[in-house]
Structure formats: C-alpha cells, structure tokens
Amino acid sequence: MQDFYYSVPTKVxxxxxxxxxxxxxxxxxxxxAMILHYGDGVVEKIGLYDTVVKSLxxxxxxxxxxxxxxxxxxxxxxxxxxxxxxxxxVKVLIPLGGGSCIDxxxxxxxxxxxxxxxxxxxxxxxxxxxxxxxxxIPTLAATGSDMDSDAMVCNEATNDKMSLNIPEQFPVYSLxxxxxxxxxxxxxxxxxTADIMSHIMEVYFxxxxxxxxxxxxxxxxxxxxxxxxxxxxxxxxxNYEARANLLWAASWGCNGFFDCGKIGRRWSVHPMEHQLGAxxxxxxxxxxxxxxxxxxxxxxxxxxxxxxxxxxxxxLGLSAEGDTMYTAKKAIDTLEALFRSWGIPENLRExxxxxxxKSKFEIMAEKALGPAGRINGFVPLxxxxxxxxxxAAF
Amino acid sequence: MQDFYYSVPTKVxxxxxxxxxxxxxxxxxxxxAMILHYGDGVVEKIGLYDTVVKSLxxxxxxxxxxxxxxxxxxxxxxxxxxxxxxxxxVKVLIPLGGGSCIDxxxxxxxxxxxxxxxxxxxxxxxxxxxxxxxxxIPTLAATGSDMDSDAMVCNEATNDKMSLNIPEQFPVYSLxxxxxxxxxxxxxxxxxTADIMSHIMEVYFxxxxxxxxxxxxxxxxxxxxxxxxxxxxxxxxxNYEARANLLWAASWGCNGFFDCGKIGRRWSVHPMEHQLGAxxxxxxxxxxxxxxxxxxxxxxxxxxxxxxxxxxxxxLGLSAEGDTMYTAKKAIDTLEALFRSWGIPENLRExxxxxxxKSKFEIMAEKALGPAGRINGFVPLxxxxxxxxxxAAF
Numbered sequence: 001m002q003d004f005y006y007s008v009p010t011k012v013x014x015x016x017x018x019x020x021x022x023x024x025x026x027x028x029x030x031x032x033a034m035i036l037h038y039g040d041g042v043v044e045k046i047g048l049y050d051t052v053v054k055s056l057x058x059x060x061x062x063x064x065x066x067x068x069x070x071x072x073x074x075x076x077x078x079x080x081x082x083x084x085x086x087x088x089x090v091k092v093l094i095p096l097g098g099g100s101c102i103d104x105x106x107x108x109x110x111x112x113x114x115x116x117x118x119x120x121x122x123x124x125x126x127x128x129x130x131x132x133x134x135x136x137i138p139t140l141a142a143t144g145s146d147m148d149s150d151a152m153v154c155n156e157a158t159n160d161k162m163s164l165n166i167p168e169q170f171p172v173y174s175l176x177x178x179x180x181x182x183x184x185x186x187x188x189x190x191x192x193t194a195d196i197m198s199h200i201m202e203v204y205f206x207x208x209x210x211x212x213x214x215x216x217x218x219x220x221x222x223x224x225x226x227x228x229x230x231x232x233x234x235x236x237x238x239n240y241e242a243r244a245n246l247l248w249a250a251s252w253g254c255n256g257f258f259d260c261g262k263i264g265r266r267w268s269v270h271p272m273e274h275q276l277g278a279x280x281x282x283x284x285x286x287x288x289x290x291x292x293x294x295x296x297x298x299x300x301x302x303x304x305x306x307x308x309x310x311x312x313x314x315x316l317g318l319s320a321e322g323d324t325m326y327t328a329k330k331a332i333d334t335l336e337a338l339f340r341s342w343g344i345p346e347n348l349r350e351x352x353x354x355x356x357x358k359s360k361f362e363i364m365a366e367k368a369l370g371p372a373g374r375i376n377g378f379v380p381l382x383x384x385x386x387x388x389x390x391x392a393a394f
Numbered sequence: 395m396q397d398f399y400y401s402v403p404t405k406v407x408x409x410x411x412x413x414x415x416x417x418x419x420x421x422x423x424x425x426x427a428m429i430l431h432y433g434d435g436v437v438e439k440i441g442l443y444d445t446v447v448k449s450l451x452x453x454x455x456x457x458x459x460x461x462x463x464x465x466x467x468x469x470x471x472x473x474x475x476x477x478x479x480x481x482x483x484v485k486v487l488i489p490l491g492g493g494s495c496i497d498x499x500x501x502x503x504x505x506x507x508x509x510x511x512x513x514x515x516x517x518x519x520x521x522x523x524x525x526x527x528x529x530x531i532p533t534l535a536a537t538g539s540d541m542d543s544d545a546m547v548c549n550e551a552t553n554d555k556m557s558l559n560i561p562e563q564f565p566v567y568s569l570x571x572x573x574x575x576x577x578x579x580x581x582x583x584x585x586x587t588a589d590i591m592s593h594i595m596e597v598y599f600x601x602x603x604x605x606x607x608x609x610x611x612x613x614x615x616x617x618x619x620x621x622x623x624x625x626x627x628x629x630x631x632x633n634y635e636a637r638a639n640l641l642w643a644a645s646w647g648c649n650g651f652f653d654c655g656k657i658g659r660r661w662s663v664h665p666m667e668h669q670l671g672a673x674x675x676x677x678x679x680x681x682x683x684x685x686x687x688x689x690x691x692x693x694x695x696x697x698x699x700x701x702x703x704x705x706x707x708x709x710l711g712l713s714a715e716g717d718t719m720y721t722a723k724k725a726i727d728t729l730e731a732l733f734r735s736w737g738i739p740e741n742l743r744e745x746x747x748x749x750x751x752k753s754k755f756e757i758m759a760e761k762a763l764g765p766a767g768r769i770n771g772f773v774p775l776x777x778x779x780x781x782x783x784x785x786a787a788f
Contacts, residue, residue: 001638003409008402014654015397210635213618213642220610227606241604244395248607248654260408260642 001210001261008255010147010170014248018175019137022052022094023059025173029133030091032062034084036105037096039067046180048096048139064088066104069097071284072154072161072277073104078118081108085132093134098192099143099284102136103151106169109134110151122153122164131168137175140184141246142192142285144199144254146174154278159367161278174251178244186233190342191285193229193246197222198288199253202267205307205378211261218258222315224249226338233342268377269295272386275364280353289344290351293336294392299379300328307378308332348393361390395604395655402649404541404564408642412569413531416446416488417453419567423527424485426456428478430499431490433461440574442490442533458482460498463491465678466548466555466671467498472512475502479526487528492586493537493678496530497545500563503528504545516547516558525562531569534578535640536586536679538593538648540568548672553761555672568645572638580627584736585679587623587640591616592682593647596661599690599701599772605655612652616709618643620732627736662771663689666780669758674747683738684745687730688786693773694722701772702726742787755784 013021026033033056035049043049056063066081084090085108095105110128111118121127136146145151150165184192204218228242228249236242252258269291276282276291300308305328312318312331316338319327345351365386368375375381381389407415420427427450429443437443450457460475478484479502489499504522505512515521530540539545544559578586598612622636622643630636646652653659663685670676670685694702699722706712706725710732713721739745759780762769769775775783 001635003412005405005407007405012398012400014400018397210638212621212635213615213639216614216617217611220614221607223610224607241395241606244604244655245607248395261638 002208002263004260006256006260007167008147008170008257010174011172012147012174012176012251014176016177016179018177019048019051020055021175022135022137023055023061025135026056026061026092026094027059031060032088032090033092033094034064034066034081034090035094035096036066036069036081036101038069038101043096043139046183048137048180052094052096052137064090069101069104071100072281073100073107073152075119075122075153075155077104078107078111078153082111082118085112091132093132094137095134096137096139098138098140099145102138102145105134106145106151107153107164110164110166110169119155122162125164125166128166128168134171135173135175136171138247139180140188140192141181141243141250142195144196144250144252146171146176147251148255150254159278161274176247176251178240178247181243181247182238182240186237186343189232189237190229190344191283191289192250193225193342194289194339194344195285196250196253197225198269198292200258201292202270203259203262204311206263206266207378208261208263214258214261219314221249221252221258226315229342266377268375268381271368271370271375272389275368278367279360279364280355282351282353286344286351289339290348291389291393293332294389296332298385298389298392300332304379358391358394361387364390396602396657398654400650400654401561402541402564402651404568405566406541406568406570406645408570410571410573412571413442413445414449415569416529416531417449417455419529420450420455420486420488421453425454426482426484427486427488428458428460428475428484429488429490430460430463430475430495432463432495437490437533440577442531442574446488446490446531458484463495463498465494466675467494467501467546469513469516469547469549471498472501472505472547476505476512479506485526487526488531489528490531490533492532492534493539496532496539499528499530500539500545501547501558504558504560504563513549516556519558519560522560522562528565529567529569530565532641533574534582534586535575535637535644536589538590538644538646540565540570541645542649544648553672555668570641570645572634572641575637575641576632576634580631580737583626583631584623584738585677585683586644587619587626587736588683588733588738589679590644590647591619592663592686594652595686596664597653597656598705600657600660601772602655602657608652608655613708615643615646615652620709623736660771662769662775665762665764665769666783669762673754673758674749676745676747680738680745683733684742685783685787687726688783690726692779692783692786694726698773752785752788755781758784
C-alpha cells in the first residue's frame with residue numbers, strides 16, 4: 001500500500017430538486033453568476049434551466065450565459081468565457097451539463113485572473129490564481145467532473161488535448177439530481193458508463209500490492225456500473241434507481257478516492273483515446289469502450305492474468321474455478337460483450353467519426369505517449385504498442 | 395435510494411512519517427497548540443510524541459499539553475481542556491490517540507468560545523461557535539474520529555453518554571501513519587476492528603431499497619476488516635499492510651460516505667453499547683462485538699433474513715446456494731466465531747467489567763432508547779427488546 005494524500009472538499013446535494021439550491025448557494029459568492037450550457041436546448045427541455053434561473057432570481061443573483069460548449073472542451077470557448085467573466089465581473093460559475101461543460105467552467109475559473117491566453121495556464125498551471133467558485137450541476141453520469149479537480153482542454157489549432165488539474169478546481173458544490181439524467185439517450189448513457197468504468201479500471205489494473213481496501217472499493221463501483229449500465233441502456237432508461245446509482249458512482253470515479261494506496265496515476269487507455277478526441281472528435285466514452293478490451297488483450301500475459309481473472313470473478317461474477325488465463329480471457333470477452341450489449345460500436349471504423357484508414361495512427365501514437373515517450377501503465381507501452389492497439393481496434 | 399447531503403472536508407496525509415507534518419500544518423493557525431494524549435506513556439514509547447514536538451518546535455509553534463484522557467471521553471476533562479485553551483490562547487488542537495482522545499479535542503474545539511460548562515454545548519450544539527481547528531493523529535484503527543464530525547461525550551455525574559455532532563468538528567487534517575498502530579495490543583485491535591465493522595453494519599442492515607452503490611461499498615470495507623482483523627489480531631500483529639488497510643477503513647467507517655442513499659442514521663447496537671460504557675466503563679468495541687451477534691439473532695426473521703444472507707455471501711464468503719434462513723443464521727454464527735477468534739470475550743460476564751448480575755439492565759435499556767422511547771433501527775426495539783438482548787449477551 002502506497003503513501004498518499006487525500007482531499008475532496010466538494011459538498012454534494014444529491015436527489016430530486018437539488019438544482020433549486022443554486023441561487024442560495026451562489027449568493028454566498030456575489031450577485032453575478034455565469035450559467036454555462038451546451039445551447040442545444042436540452043437543459044431547457046428537461047426543466048433544469050428554468051429551475052436554476054428561478055433560483056438565482058429569487059436570491060438576487062444576476063447572470064450571464066456561455067452557450068455552445070462542445071464535447072472535448074475547446075480552449076477558444078474558455079478564452080471567450082474568461083473575457084465575459086472579466087467584463088461582467090462574474091463571481092461564480094454554474095455549469096449545467098456533462099464533463100465538457102463542467103470542465104470548461106473549471107478551466108475558466110482557473111484562468112479568469114490571469115492576463116493572457118488560457119492555453120498558457122493549461123501549459124503552466126502555476127499561473128492559475130484566485131479561482132472562481134464553481135457550482136456544478138451534472139446532467140450526465142460520466143466523467144465525475146462535478147467532484148474532481150481536473151479539466152480536460154482541447155487546443156483545436158494544434159490537436160492537443162491536455163489536462164489542467166489543480167486542487168482549486170474542485171467545484172465547491174455539486175448539485176446532483178438523477179432525474180435530469182433519466183432522458184440521456186442510450187449512446188451517451190453507454191459512453192458515460194464506460195467512461196466511469198474506465199476511470200476505475202485504469203487504477204484497478206496495476207501492480208500495487210496491498211491496496212486491498214481500494215481494490216474492493218473499485219469492484220463495488222464497477223459492479224454498480226455493470227448492473228445499472230445495462231438497466232439504463234437496455235431495460236428501463238428512465239429507472240431512477242439506476243440513474244441515481246450511476247450518477248453517484250460517476251462522482252466518485254475520478255476524484256482520487258480509490259487511487260489511495262495505489263501507485264500514482266498511470267493511465268493507459270485514456271491517453272490513447274484522447275487522440276481519437278483530438279483528431280476525430282470521438283465521443284470520449286465510446287472511444288474508451290472500443291479501445292479498452294483491445295488494450296486488455298494486448299497486455300494479457302502470465303504476469304497480468306491474475307488481475308484480469310480477479311476482475312472477472314469479483315466484478316463480472318465469473319466462476320473462481322478453473323485456469324486463471326482462461327478466466328482472464330473470459331473476463332475481457334465478457335466486458336466487450338457487455339459494451340456491445342449497450343450499443344457500443346464494434347470498432348473504430350464503425351463508430352461514425354470518419355476513421356476510414358490508419359493514416360493518423362502513427363502521429364496519434366506519438367501524441368499519446370506524451371513528453372515521457374511512453375505510457376507507463378499496468379504494462380508500459382511504446383509507440384509501436386499503441387499503434388498495434390489502434391490497429392486491433394480499427 | 396434516498397436523497398442526501400455529503401461533505402467530508404478533512405484532508406488526509408497517510409503513510410510513514412506523516413506525523414512530522416504537524417508543525418508545518420499547525421503553523422497556519424497560529425503559534426500556540428495543545429497536544430492531547432492519554433498520558434500513559436504510549437505516544438512517547440512509539441516515538442510519536444517526539445516527532446510531533448520536534449515538528450512543532452521547528453515551525454515555531456509553542457504548545458501546552460492535556461493528558462490523562464480516558465476511554466469514554468469525560469466532560470470534566472473537556473472542561474479542563476477548555477479552561478487551558480482560554481488561558482493559554484491555544485489556536486490549534488493536536489490529539490495523539492484513539493477515538494476518545496480525538497473526540498475530546500473536537501469537543502474542546504466546539505466549546506472553547508462558549509462561556510459556560512461544556513455540557514451545555516453537548517445538550518445544545520447551536521451554542522458551539524468559532525471552532526478551533528483540530529489536526530488528528532490517530533494511533534488506533536477504530537472509531538474513525540479523525541475523519542468525521544462526531545464526538546462522544548460522557549457525563550460521569552449522570553451516567554449519560556451523548557453525541558456532539560456538528561460539521562465544524564471535522565478535523566482539518568488527519569495525519570495517519572499505520573506504523574503507530576502496529577504495536578496496538580490484540581484486545582484493542584480486536585475491539586477497534588469490531589467497532590469499524592459495527593459502524594458499517596449499523597447502516598448496512600436497513601430496509602432502504604436501491605442504495606446498491608453504498609451497499610457494495612460497505613461490503614468492500616467489511617471484507618477489509620474481516621481479512622486484516624484476523625491478520626492483525628492472530629497472525630502477524632505488526633503487518634504494515636494489515637494495519638494500513640484497517641486504519642484507512644476506520645477513517646471511512648463513520649464519516650457519512652456509505653450512509654449516502656441509505657435511510658438516515660438509525661443505529662441499534664451503539665445506543666445499547668453506550669450504556670455499557672456509561673455504567674460499566676466497557677471498552678466500546680468489546681461491548682459492540684459481544685452485543686452484535688445477539689442483536690442479529692434477536693431481529694432475524696422472515697423479513698430480515700435476506701440482508702443477513704447477503705452479508706454472509708458477499709462479505710463472509712458463504713455459499714449462495716441453499717436456504718436463505720440457513721445462510722442468514724450461518725452468517726451470524728460465522729461473525730460471532732470471527733470475533734471469538736480475535737479474542738473477544740464470550741459474554742458480558744466474562745468481559746471483565748464487573749457485570750455479575752442483571753440489575754442495571756432495566757435502567758440501561760431505558761437510557762438506550764433515548765428521548766424517542768424506542769430504537770428505530772433495522773427492526774424497531776422497545777425497552778423489553780433491549781433487556782432481552784442484554785440478557786442474551788449476559
């Protein structure tokens with residue numbers, strides 16, 4: 001068990017109607033808020049927008065809006081938000097949406113008191129100062145951005161997708177109402193649930209000995225995703241219990257809790273998938289779900305089979321009897337079949353993002369390795385390994 | 395799944411040597427600290443006292459001491475601590491010890507700016523104001539007081555044991571070094587581990603439907619206690635991995651995390667055991683471990699058997715085949731045998747606290763019911779029920 005530091009200061013109101021607290025909570029920070037949303041009409045349709053606006057007005061909080069946020073948060077949108085915040089003297093940010101919306105708010109919160117382009121802060125987070133408070137209202141169970149300190153940011157000009165992660169970026173509040181996630185379409189539900197599972201599996205699959213507590217916690221969360229992902233994707237999409245369990249699992253999926261005692265963040269699938277986002281604008285969770293089983297098969301060997309077998313037994317309910325390698329392979333096949341049953345495309349070609357050849361796999365592999373020149377995950381991967389995994393998933 | 399509010403603001407440094415951060419962290423709050431400990435020489439013996447004192451001195455923090463804290467935190471000791479804090483203008487409290495030591499610090503922190511006896515604040519927590527910060531350094535895996543907002547307080551004059559629980563009582567930091575728990579004697583290790591398990595089981599056994607995530611999380615924690623309780627009590631007391639997993643599980647055992655989505659706190663065994671503490675000064679975890687299986691048998695019926703069977707299967711590894719009532723009974727027997735294997739006494743008479751007859755069971759039962767006049771747990775209990783459970787455990 002490794003030494004660690006733990007801090008998750010976000011306060012969470014969870015349940016039906018909690019978005020109505022937005023005004024009262026925002027009022028602590030001032031009388032000017034910014035509401036951030038996709039601008040596609042969804043937050044109006046599900047009633048969230050009106051609830052928040054009414055709550056702000058009742059508490060004497062004026063607001064401006066930032067709309068048009070897209071998946072894979074754009075640095076241009078962050079610059080636009082920063083400019084509005086400065087001009088309007090915004091005191092608190094209220095994103096209504098999924099990971100990209102909340103991430104955009106968090107990045108704006110970090111950049112608003114820096115005089116220069118936001119990308120400078122992404123490249124050097126020490127430039128962030130006097131972060132604005134963020135009150136996150138998630139509408140999708142996926143990244144858990146409402147309860148973590150991370151913001152993914154895309155630079156469209158350079159095809160770079162990078163993480164801006166500082167403790168000051170933890171939202172001060174998460175207002176989590178599962179009813180707003182009950183109408184999320186199947187594809188986004190599947191993508192979101194696969195993303196939660198990936199956040200967990202990226203940590204679960206490691207060679208850290210003795211982090212028993214965290215390993216069992218992660219299995220508890222993965223079981224939640226397996227059970228309720230199927231209900232929400234296939235059986236009863238508006239099932240409150242399913243949506244509530246998924247939303248709460250998402251909030252804990254990326255905030256550092258189950259990392260405690262495990263070796264530091266050494267993710268494998270995420271850096272590979274981020275290139276699909278940067279080059280093809282892939283929906284993050286879809287790319288994750290396509291790549292993960294191929295990554296698992298690629299790194300399965302005598303040294304790693306135990307963890308995959310344990311995953312199969314403790315999470316997927318496979319029998320503990322029999323050959324470990326057999327169980328490990330069956331676990332990977334079972335996970336892949338689960339994703340397929342949720343409607344995840346079979347491979348990259350069929351995911352509808354315009355991948356018709358392998359021409360970009362080399363540059364994507366290079367970018368996935370980052371400055372270290374290798375992915376130091378469960379099994380270290382070099383450039384050819386990453387290309388091979390893209391090939392297998394093609 | 396019930397609606398809920400979640401907030402656990404405590405920051406945790408976990409691992410070897412973290413007590414050496416005490417001075418640097420305390421310095422944020424001022425230059426006068428109070429170190430609280432039992433005064434039995436243990437914190438000196440394990441090197442913790444010197445580490446903290448050195449760290450304070452290096453950071454220019456002067457300190458006073460409060461010694462002689464006993465199990466079941468005394469209101470007289472809290473009054474004494476408050477008086478010293480006022481006189482010496484103490485700015486931060488640093489308890490080195492188990493639950494009673496940390497609870498004493500938290501209660502002092504709540505009472506120091508109230509002009510009057512501390513018991514007033516216990517009876518009316520709204521009197522607490524401007525809490526002093528607490529930096530908790532736990533030396534025992536048990537109550538999880540280092541990461542929760544609760545303080546148990548005993549009034550020796552009236553035999554009352556009550557909870558003072560306000561959000562401001564969360565320690566600002568927990569410095570958790572498992573090495574300091576490696577020398578905890580078997581009896582205290584068994585008592586502490588049983589206490590962690592009880593905190594979980596008091597919540598786990600309830601009729602809340604749909605809190606799947608929290609139920610699986612609790613099973614993860616209980617499995618941790620079962621595995622490492624046996625290693626620490628019976629096989630290898632100084633095993634770091636065992637002590638680390640138990641200490642981390644303890645910190646999460648009572649802070650509200652796994653309560654999320656479950657019905658509000660409706661504990662059964664704790665109010666019954668608190669009377670053993672108040673009347674016989676029983677070690678809390680020992681009383682808990684003796685009473686728990688008897689409570690379970692008393693409330694086992696057609697309506698409750700499913701939860702006990704699930705506990706047996708998911709936590710204790712019992713077979714999922716066969717009759718549910720049989721599995722439920724076997725789960726209770728297995729838990730009792732586990733506690734016995736750790737050295738927990740068989741019954742109240744043998745626990746060495748001077749219970750030789752049943753004369754106080756009636757008044758203890760009355761007090762256990764509290765103002766509500768009944769224990770509203772998994773199965774509601776009236777006075778005769780509580781007496782019957784004491785009788786069974788006698």
